[in-house]
Amino acid sequence: MSAAIKSLMARPWIWSFLGAGSVWLAAIAFTGGYGAGGMLTAALSLSVFTVIVGVGQMFVITLGPGNVDLSLPANIGLASAVAMKTMGGDDRWVAVGLAAALACGLAVGIANYLLIRALRIPPIIATLSASFIIQSIDISYGRGLQIKPPPGFADFTNIEIAGVPLLAILTLLFTVFASVALHRTIWGRSVLAIGQNIRAARLAGVKVEPVRFATYALCGALGGLAGALLAGYFRGANVDIGNEYLLASIAVVVIGGTSVSGGRANVPGVWGGALFLVLLLTMLNTFGVSAGVRLLATGLIIVAVITAAGGEKPAR
Amino acid sequence: MRRRLRATLPALSLALVLAAIAWLNPRAISYFGFTLMLNLAIPIVLATLAQMFVIAGNDLDLSIGAFVGFVCCVSATWLKDEAWLGALALIGCVAVYAALGALIYLRNLPSIVVTLGMSFVWQGLAILLLPKPGGAAPGWLRAVMGVKPPLIPFPIVAAALIAAIAYVGLMRTSYGAILRGCGGNAVAIERAGWSLLRAKMVLFALAGAFGVLSGMALVGITTSADANIGNGYTLLSIAGVILGGGEFVGGAVSPVGAVIGALTMAMAASPLLTFMHIPPDWQVAANGAILIIVLAARVLIGRKGPER
Numbered sequence: 001m002s003a004a005i006k007s008l009m010a011r012p013w014i015w016s017f018l019g020a021g022s023v024w025l026a027a028i029a030f031t032g033g034y035g036a037g038g039m040l041t042a043a044l045s046l047s048v049f050t051v052i053v054g055v056g057q058m059f060v061i062t063l064g065p066g067n068v069d070l071s072l073p074a075n076i077g078l079a080s081a082v083a084m085k086t087m088g089g090d091d092r093w094v095a096v097g098l099a100a101a102l103a104c105g106l107a108v109g110i111a112n113y114l115l116i117r118a119l120r121i122p123p124i125i126a127t128l129s130a131s132f133i134i135q136s137i138d139i140s141y142g143r144g145l146q147i148k149p150p151p152g153f154a155d156f157t158n159i160e161i162a163g164v165p166l167l168a169i170l171t172l173l174f175t176v177f178a179s180v181a182l183h184r185t186i187w188g189r190s191v192l193a194i195g196q197n198i199r200a201a202r203l204a205g206v207k208v209e210p211v212r213f214a215t216y217a218l219c220g221a222l223g224g225l226a227g228a229l230l231a232g233y234f235r236g237a238n239v240d241i242g243n244e245y246l247l248a249s250i251a252v253v254v255i256g257g258t259s260v261s262g263g264r265a266n267v268p269g270v271w272g273g274a275l276f277l278v279l280l281l282t283m284l285n286t287f288g289v290s291a292g293v294r295l296l297a298t299g300l301i302i303v304a305v306i307t308a309a310g311g312e313k314p315a316r
Numbered sequence: 317m318r319r320r321l322r323a324t325l326p327a328l329s330l331a332l333v334l335a336a337i338a339w340l341n342p343r344a345i346s347y348f349g350f351t352l353m354l355n356l357a358i359p360i361v362l363a364t365l366a367q368m369f370v371i372a373g374n375d376l377d378l379s380i381g382a383f384v385g386f387v388c389c390v391s392a393t394w395l396k397d398e399a400w401l402g403a404l405a406l407i408g409c410v411a412v413y414a415a416l417g418a419l420i421y422l423r424n425l426p427s428i429v430v431t432l433g434m435s436f437v438w439q440g441l442a443i444l445l446l447p448k449p450g451g452a453a454p455g456w457l458r459a460v461m462g463v464k465p466p467l468i469p470f471p472i473v474a475a476a477l478i479a480a481i482a483y484v485g486l487m488r489t490s491y492g493a494i495l496r497g498c499g500g501n502a503v504a505i506e507r508a509g510w511s512l513l514r515a516k517m518v519l520f521a522l523a524g525a526f527g528v529l530s531g532m533a534l535v536g537i538t539t540s541a542d543a544n545i546g547n548g549y550t551l552l553s554i555a556g557v558i559l560g561g562g563e564f565v566g567g568a569v570s571p572v573g574a575v576i577g578a579l580t581m582a583m584a585a586s587p588l589l590t591f592m593h594i595p596p597d598w599q600v601a602a603n604g605a606i607l608i609i610v611l612a613a614r615v616l617i618g619r620k621g622p623e624r
Contacts, residue, residue, distance in 0.1 A: 066564070066565075068428065115608065119608065119611060119612045119615055120615045121608070121611045121612075121615075122564050124376065124428075124564070125554065125555075125558060125564075125607070125611065126608075128551060128554070128604075129604040129605075129607045129608050129611075130604065131604070132551070132600045132601055132603055132604030133600075133601040133604045133605060135600055135601070136597060136598050136599075136600045136601030136602075136604075137601070139597045139600075140595075140597040140598065246432075247432050247433075247435075247436070250428070250429060250432060251429070251432075251433075254426070254429050260426040260428075260429060261426070290443075290444070290447075291440075291443055292440045292441070292442075292443035292444035292447070293440065293444065294440070295436045295437070295439050295440030295443065296436070296437055296440030296441060296444070297440070298433075298436050298440075299433045299434060299435070299436030299437035299438075299439075299440060300433075300437055302429070302432075302433035302436070303430055303433040303434060303437070306425055306426075306429050306430060306433065307419060307423055307425065307430075
């Protein structure tokens, strides 16, 4: 029994769940146990979006130092507008709209990769410049239009089964697949190998560029999916809908115990990190603090968590 | 030949932007025109140099925009009403930056995540200090930023002066070489007996100090502050450093290039686009596109990039 606990404690993702749990306890201690279940349901609903983009970001970050996708917020914003416009408020077009959002995100991911590869721009700058272009496209594309989701789609994103949101269950299934993909497929293991040592990976015959291409494309597509779902959940698309996911997507990956210098990743931690972040905001809201204090506390806690987690010393 | 072309690329892009402006609106090329067009250039130049010091140590500061905004709020409130309190707070800011450098070095933390977290901290503090746009710049600050020297517009004089100071400090002193070496070959610097911790703290403290100057300059121009006033500066500063020929890794940065890069961004960011009648919707995209074009030009004429 104690051996089982020991091996559980050695998992890099356990801390994020412990953190999420203690934040939740602090919140319900404050309310005297009132709304404990509702808080969890709400946290699960909101975590879904962070988890979806977090998994994409995790694969990109695992590719190694310097790899990060800063275009996710703009990507989410554009995809939400594309999805809502394609659906046009009509339930029969939901599938087409979702496909359009996925395609839009995929195109963004591919464009990012082309900038990085063809122009040899560092990923940070490439995805950042891309995000400005995407943002402009979104502003001029979605301007002046009331973009509402079809009623059926909006209801679908809000379905709860015994207090558990349907989307959370689906996302859980998706993360199981992502975990299998990371640890058991050639692509997943290639991502890890590239992150550990790109030269060694190349010499060992890993097809580095196709793998990087697939990873950026996947991250883009997941951003697109999150955009469509967000627009359904919040009943409308807008340019700023993805703004908070820049920090959130990176933070959940790091809090979840994935190495920022690449080469080591785990999927459960993304869930733990997402629940921690969402519950943290819920807790601060319960305490009734002002916007300034909320920002301040979020920032300080993220810096504290990353400091406690620490970076590893380079192998060489 | 190619190397020289690469080194002159920052100046070349600035000349190109100037030529485009001269062609689109010849009247803009005048004392008055430059004073107007480069109105906001000084804070951008200072923020870019702040970013340059961080990049010289192979880090990246994603909080500089929020930090500049916070400094603006401090300058427009405390510094005006209780000068000593404001000065103390601003010195404290530099100390916080030095502490961040120490933290990042000692715990081997990714600077992107730490500074992303800090950007929330600065923004939160700014909102607490100044919940609504307002405040007023101290009179002396407005007077300094409103100086009208003869013949050459103030922003150009100031930019040249700042470039000269940063150039001498970082490129011409022996400790400047140590600072750059901290990003170039940290192991060698450490073996030679220099403290990497101290170098990192100095780099971050310099970044903090230039960030403070940037915020003060900005509030001196705009005369009132807003918690979100500096939000665009994070991108502008990174873009300026890279346009100026800096590299993300290896401590290869150029203070003069960074200043020219910042001036190019300041001119390209709005005067050029306005003269070209680009609608506001697309101005953000145009900034991104300019960045991509310059970087692409650098690859075309530059050496083969390192295999990564």
